[in-house]
Amino acid sequence: MILQRSAEEQTIAVYAVRGGWLAEPTLVRFAEIAGQPRSAEHIFREYLEGPSAKPQESSSADTPALGKDRNTLSEYLWLVARWYYSNPREGEFFFREKDWPYRRIMRGCSRLLAPKAESDSSGAPPRAPAS
Numbered sequence: 140m141i142l143q144r145s146a147e148e149q150t151i152a153v154y155a156v157r158g159g160w161l162a163e164p165t166l167v168r169f170a171e172i173a174g175q176p177r178s179a180e181h182i183f184r185e186y187l188e189g190p191s192a193k194p195q196e197s198s199s200a201d202t203p204a205l206g207k208d209r210n211t212l213s214e215y216l217w218l219v220a221r222w223y224y225s226n227p228r229e230g231e232f233f234f235r236e237k238d239w240p241y242r243r244i245m246r247g248c249s250r251l252l253a254p255k256a257e258s259d260s261s262g263a264p265p266r267a268p269a270s
Contacts, residue, residue: 140156140244141232142231160215
């Protein structure tokens with residue numbers, strides 16, 4: 140799963156990778172969640188483990204009609220690999236072991252939503268204060 144800061148204020152874009160395919164993303168709007176009865180973790184659980192997360196049964200004859208051939212799969216995997224190995228990378232990547240690491244996902248969201256520290260405009264490294 141890939142977490143990336145969205146263009147919207149206080150919003151994270153979530154991209155699930157299922158069987159090498161990038162699933163339709165969902166946006167988690169933290170500004171709106173504050174007034175709702177369900178938590179952000181619940182939204183993540185619904186997206187990652189809900190009915191839409193289950194692979195759909197389809198015959199091999201339907202696969203080319205959907206555009207899901209080997210070339211397309213390799214392009215999806217190339218995009219994910221390129222993003223994962225880019226430097227610097229904007230976002231977080233999480234792997235599922237037995238279960239999704241929801242606490243780590245929530246900490247990743249807070250890191251992405253935290254305001255970025257402004258760097259010194261001169262480009263010089265910061266100096267320790269004189270004593």
